[in-house]
Amino acid sequence: MSTSPGQRMKIGEFLLRRLEEAGVGHLFGVPGDFNLELLQQLEDAGRLQWVGTCSELNASYAADGYARLNGLAAFTVTNAVGAMSAINGIAGAYAEHVPVICICGSIPLRSIERGLGMHHTMGDGTWDRFLGAFAQVTAAEARLTPCNAAIEIDRLILTAWREKLPVYMELPSDIAYLDIEVPAEPLVLAQPASDPERLRSCVAAIAARLSAATSPAILVDEDAGRHGVAAEITELAAKMQMPAAATGSAKAIINETFPYYAGIYNGKASQPSTIKAIEGGDCLLSIGYRPVEVTTGDFTASLPADTIRLRGHSVDVGEDNYQAVTLKEVLRGVIDAVPQVTSRPARQAEAAAAAAGTKADGSAKLTQAAYWQALQGYLRPGDVLFTDNGTSYGIFGFHLPDDCTVVASVIWGSIGYSVGALLGTLTAAPQRRHLLFVGDGSFQETAQELSTMLRHGHKPVIFLINNGGYTIERGYMGKTETYNDIATWAYADLPKVFRPDTTARSFVVKTVADLQNALSAPNDTMIFIESIMDPHDAPAAVIHSSNNGAELDYGPRGPQHRENAQLQPTM
Ligand SMILES: Cc1ncc(C[n+]2csc(CCOP(=O)(O)OP(=O)(O)O)c2C)c(N)n1
Numbered sequence: 029m030s031t032s033p034g035q036r037m038k039i040g041e042f043l044l045r046r047l048e049e050a051g052v053g054h055l056f057g058v059p060g061d062f063n064l065e066l067l068q069q070l071e072d073a074g075r076l077q078w079v080g081t082c083s084e085l086n087a088s089y090a091a092d093g094y095a096r097l098n099g100l101a102a103f104t105v106t107n108a109v110g111a112m113s114a115i116n117g118i119a120g121a122y123a124e125h126v127p128v129i130c131i132c133g134s135i136p137l138r139s140i141e142r143g144l145g146m147h148h149t150m151g152d153g154t155w156d157r158f159l160g161a162f163a164q165v166t167a168a169e170a171r172l173t174p175c176n177a178a179i180e181i182d183r184l185i186l187t188a189w190r191e192k193l194p195v196y197m198e199l200p201s202d203i204a205y206l207d208i209e210v211p212a213e214p215l216v217l218a219q220p221a222s223d224p225e226r227l228r229s230c231v232a233a234i235a236a237r238l239s240a241a242t243s244p245a246i247l248v249d250e251d252a253g254r255h256g257v258a259a260e261i262t263e264l265a266a267k268m269q270m271p272a273a274a275t276g277s278a279k280a281i282i283n284e285t286f287p288y289y290a291g292i293y294n295g296k297a298s299q300p301s302t303i304k305a306i307e308g309g310d311c312l313l314s315i316g317y318r319p320v321e322v323t324t325g326d327f328t329a330s331l332p333a334d335t336i337r338l339r340g341h342s343v344d345v346g347e348d349n350y351q352a353v354t355l356k357e358v359l360r361g362v363i364d365a366v367p368q369v370t371s372r373p374a375r376q377a378e379a380a381a382a383a384a385g386t387k388a389d390g391s392a393k394l395t396q397a398a399y400w401q402a403l404q405g406y407l408r409p410g411d412v413l414f415t416d417n418g419t420s421y422g423i424f425g426f427h428l429p430d431d432c433t434v435v436a437s438v439i440w441g442s443i444g445y446s447v448g449a450l451l452g453t454l455t456a457a458p459q460r461r462h463l464l465f466v467g468d469g470s471f472q473e474t475a476q477e478l479s480t481m482l483r484h485g486h487k488p489v490i491f492l493i494n495n496g497g498y499t500i501e502r503g504y505m506g507k508t509e510t511y512n513d514i515a516t517w518a519y520a521d522l523p524k525v526f527r528p529d530t531t532a533r534s535f536v537v538k539t540v541a542d543l544q545n546a547l548s549a550p551n552d553t554m555i556f557i558e559s560i561m562d563p564h565d566a567p568a569a570v571i572h573s574s575n576n577g578a579e580l581d582y583g584p585r586g587p588q589h590r591e592n593a594q595l596q597p598t599m
């Protein structure tokens with residue numbers, strides 16, 4: 029514990045101060061009687077900007093998006109009714125390794141101690157069920173009290189940031205205005221320094237393997253982005269002249285124009301050159317690799333048995349497991365320890381794939397193939413690209429310009445995530461261009477958050493595919509079943525509905541020429557492009573993975589084998 033003199037502060041104000049010191053400039057959420065007192069402190073202190081959302085689920089998604097670009101995020105909800113709506117987003121942040129702080133304004137300590145029945149509870153006098161629920165989906169959780177607040181606030185914020193995982197904090201409504209003693213010095217966000225001997229040994233072991241290798245490679249998963257080591261990875265790859273591939277969840281963490289970039293590794297569904305680099309080399313470094321069916325080409329990935337596995341705070345080299353080593357320090361050490369290689373020049377950059385595509389007839393009905401081909405040309409360096417589940421996975425086929433960020437939820441995959449998360453990235457980095465690629469079904473889950481983007485004058489470009497329902501699901505099963513149909517909305521009219529004085533430019537696109545016209549609109553306001561497409565049109569990769577998914581999900585005797593039960597590739 030610090031021995032420097034403390035100061036007195038109200039618990040709520042200290043929480044806001046700590047968030048600000050941790051680089052959190054905005055608080056998302058929905059008010060309720062149990063968190064209004066904190067919101068009043070926010071207003072009075074002018075600390076953090078309030079961004080009210082339409083729902084708590086969307087607040088959790090927005091915080092996730094904000095944290096992807098800002099490194100940490102927070103949102104507030106009210107007891108149980110708000111928290112339970114947000115728990116999907118918090119669990120998703122856990123799955124995707126995103127540091128999000130959920131602050132639940134909860135029932136007063138007075139009610140807990142006296143066993144008073146309260147609204148927003150089960151009405152049975154219990155008060156710890158929701159804390160228990162969040163314990164399942166967070167790295168740490170706590171109910172603040174005047175006794176523990178100064179310690180727990182710092183512990184939760186630091187745990188979220190260090191582990192890149194969500195945390196849950198209950199702030200009972202009757203303690204936010206109580207004075208406690210708090211540290212005077214600011215909170216310092218830092219990873220724990222590595223154990224010096226472990227770090228030296230670990231770096232030496234990796235450098236020895238790498239230096240002796242003739243065909244080393246790196247495979248990057250999303251933790252590389254979360255721990256901010258993209259620069260170290262490219263420096264190491266350039267020094268060793270070795271290929272670096274990414275999983276789908278890690279797309280764009282390494283610039284795709286980097287001469288040693290080796291593409292997306294997705295098991296046997298990858299390009300042959302990517303498979304060769306990752307599976308066929310003699311020293312593979314994996315960073316945060318977490319194989320799941322959707323990032324391993326349905327478990328067809330096969331990394332060499334002696335892969336060196338780096339994680340945020342530990343490393344495996346052969347039989348040795350190194351603890352107390354932080355990723356950035358390990359990579360820095362390895363870069364310094366390996367020799368500059370000059371014998372493995374980079375492959376020639378591939379000619380841009382889109383340029384080679386066939387020229388589409390402008391008046392022809394828009395197809396998925398023509399859509400993704402046209403959009404490739406729209407991309408600019410520095411864009412933030414979102415995809416939701418569905419045929420919008422087409423973005424994984426993009427060859428991205430430099431310094432783009434891809435925001436996706438490949439493992440958790442909760443549809444509608446992208447719309448809420450977009451509010452978060454727009455708030456974190458309004459100076460960047462944000463492109464949302466979303467299907468009509470996903471959009472319908474969280475569409476109302478468009479209104480918050482319009483309310484704050486944000487200028488994203490929204491590419492919505494209107495194909496009448498859940499096309500990706502039709503590739504699993506129910507090609508023509510009504511359960512995969514959805515209500516028909518006038519999507520492009522929504523900006524006007526959500527903000528009657530909007531300047532948003534809306535387009536309903538039916539042909540390639542319509543799309544080209546929409547793409548020529550200037551980015552000085554929100555652009556909403558609704559593209560009408562056939563329910564049975566989908567990128568081949570999406571159909572293949574859905575068909576394979578059905579085999580895994582339903583087994584050989586499943587109903588997907590009935591005639592015409594599945595959308596299948598046209599060949
Ligand atoms: C919260 C949640 N509910 C249901 C699903 C199952 N699901 C995955 S993709 C999908 C359909 C997406 O449809 P849409 O966004 O329209 O995409 P497209 O038609 O382009 O494939 C559904 C229902 C999910 N992933 N998450």
Ligand SMILES: [Mg+2]
Nearest residue numbers: 467468469497
């Ligand atoms: Mg759809």
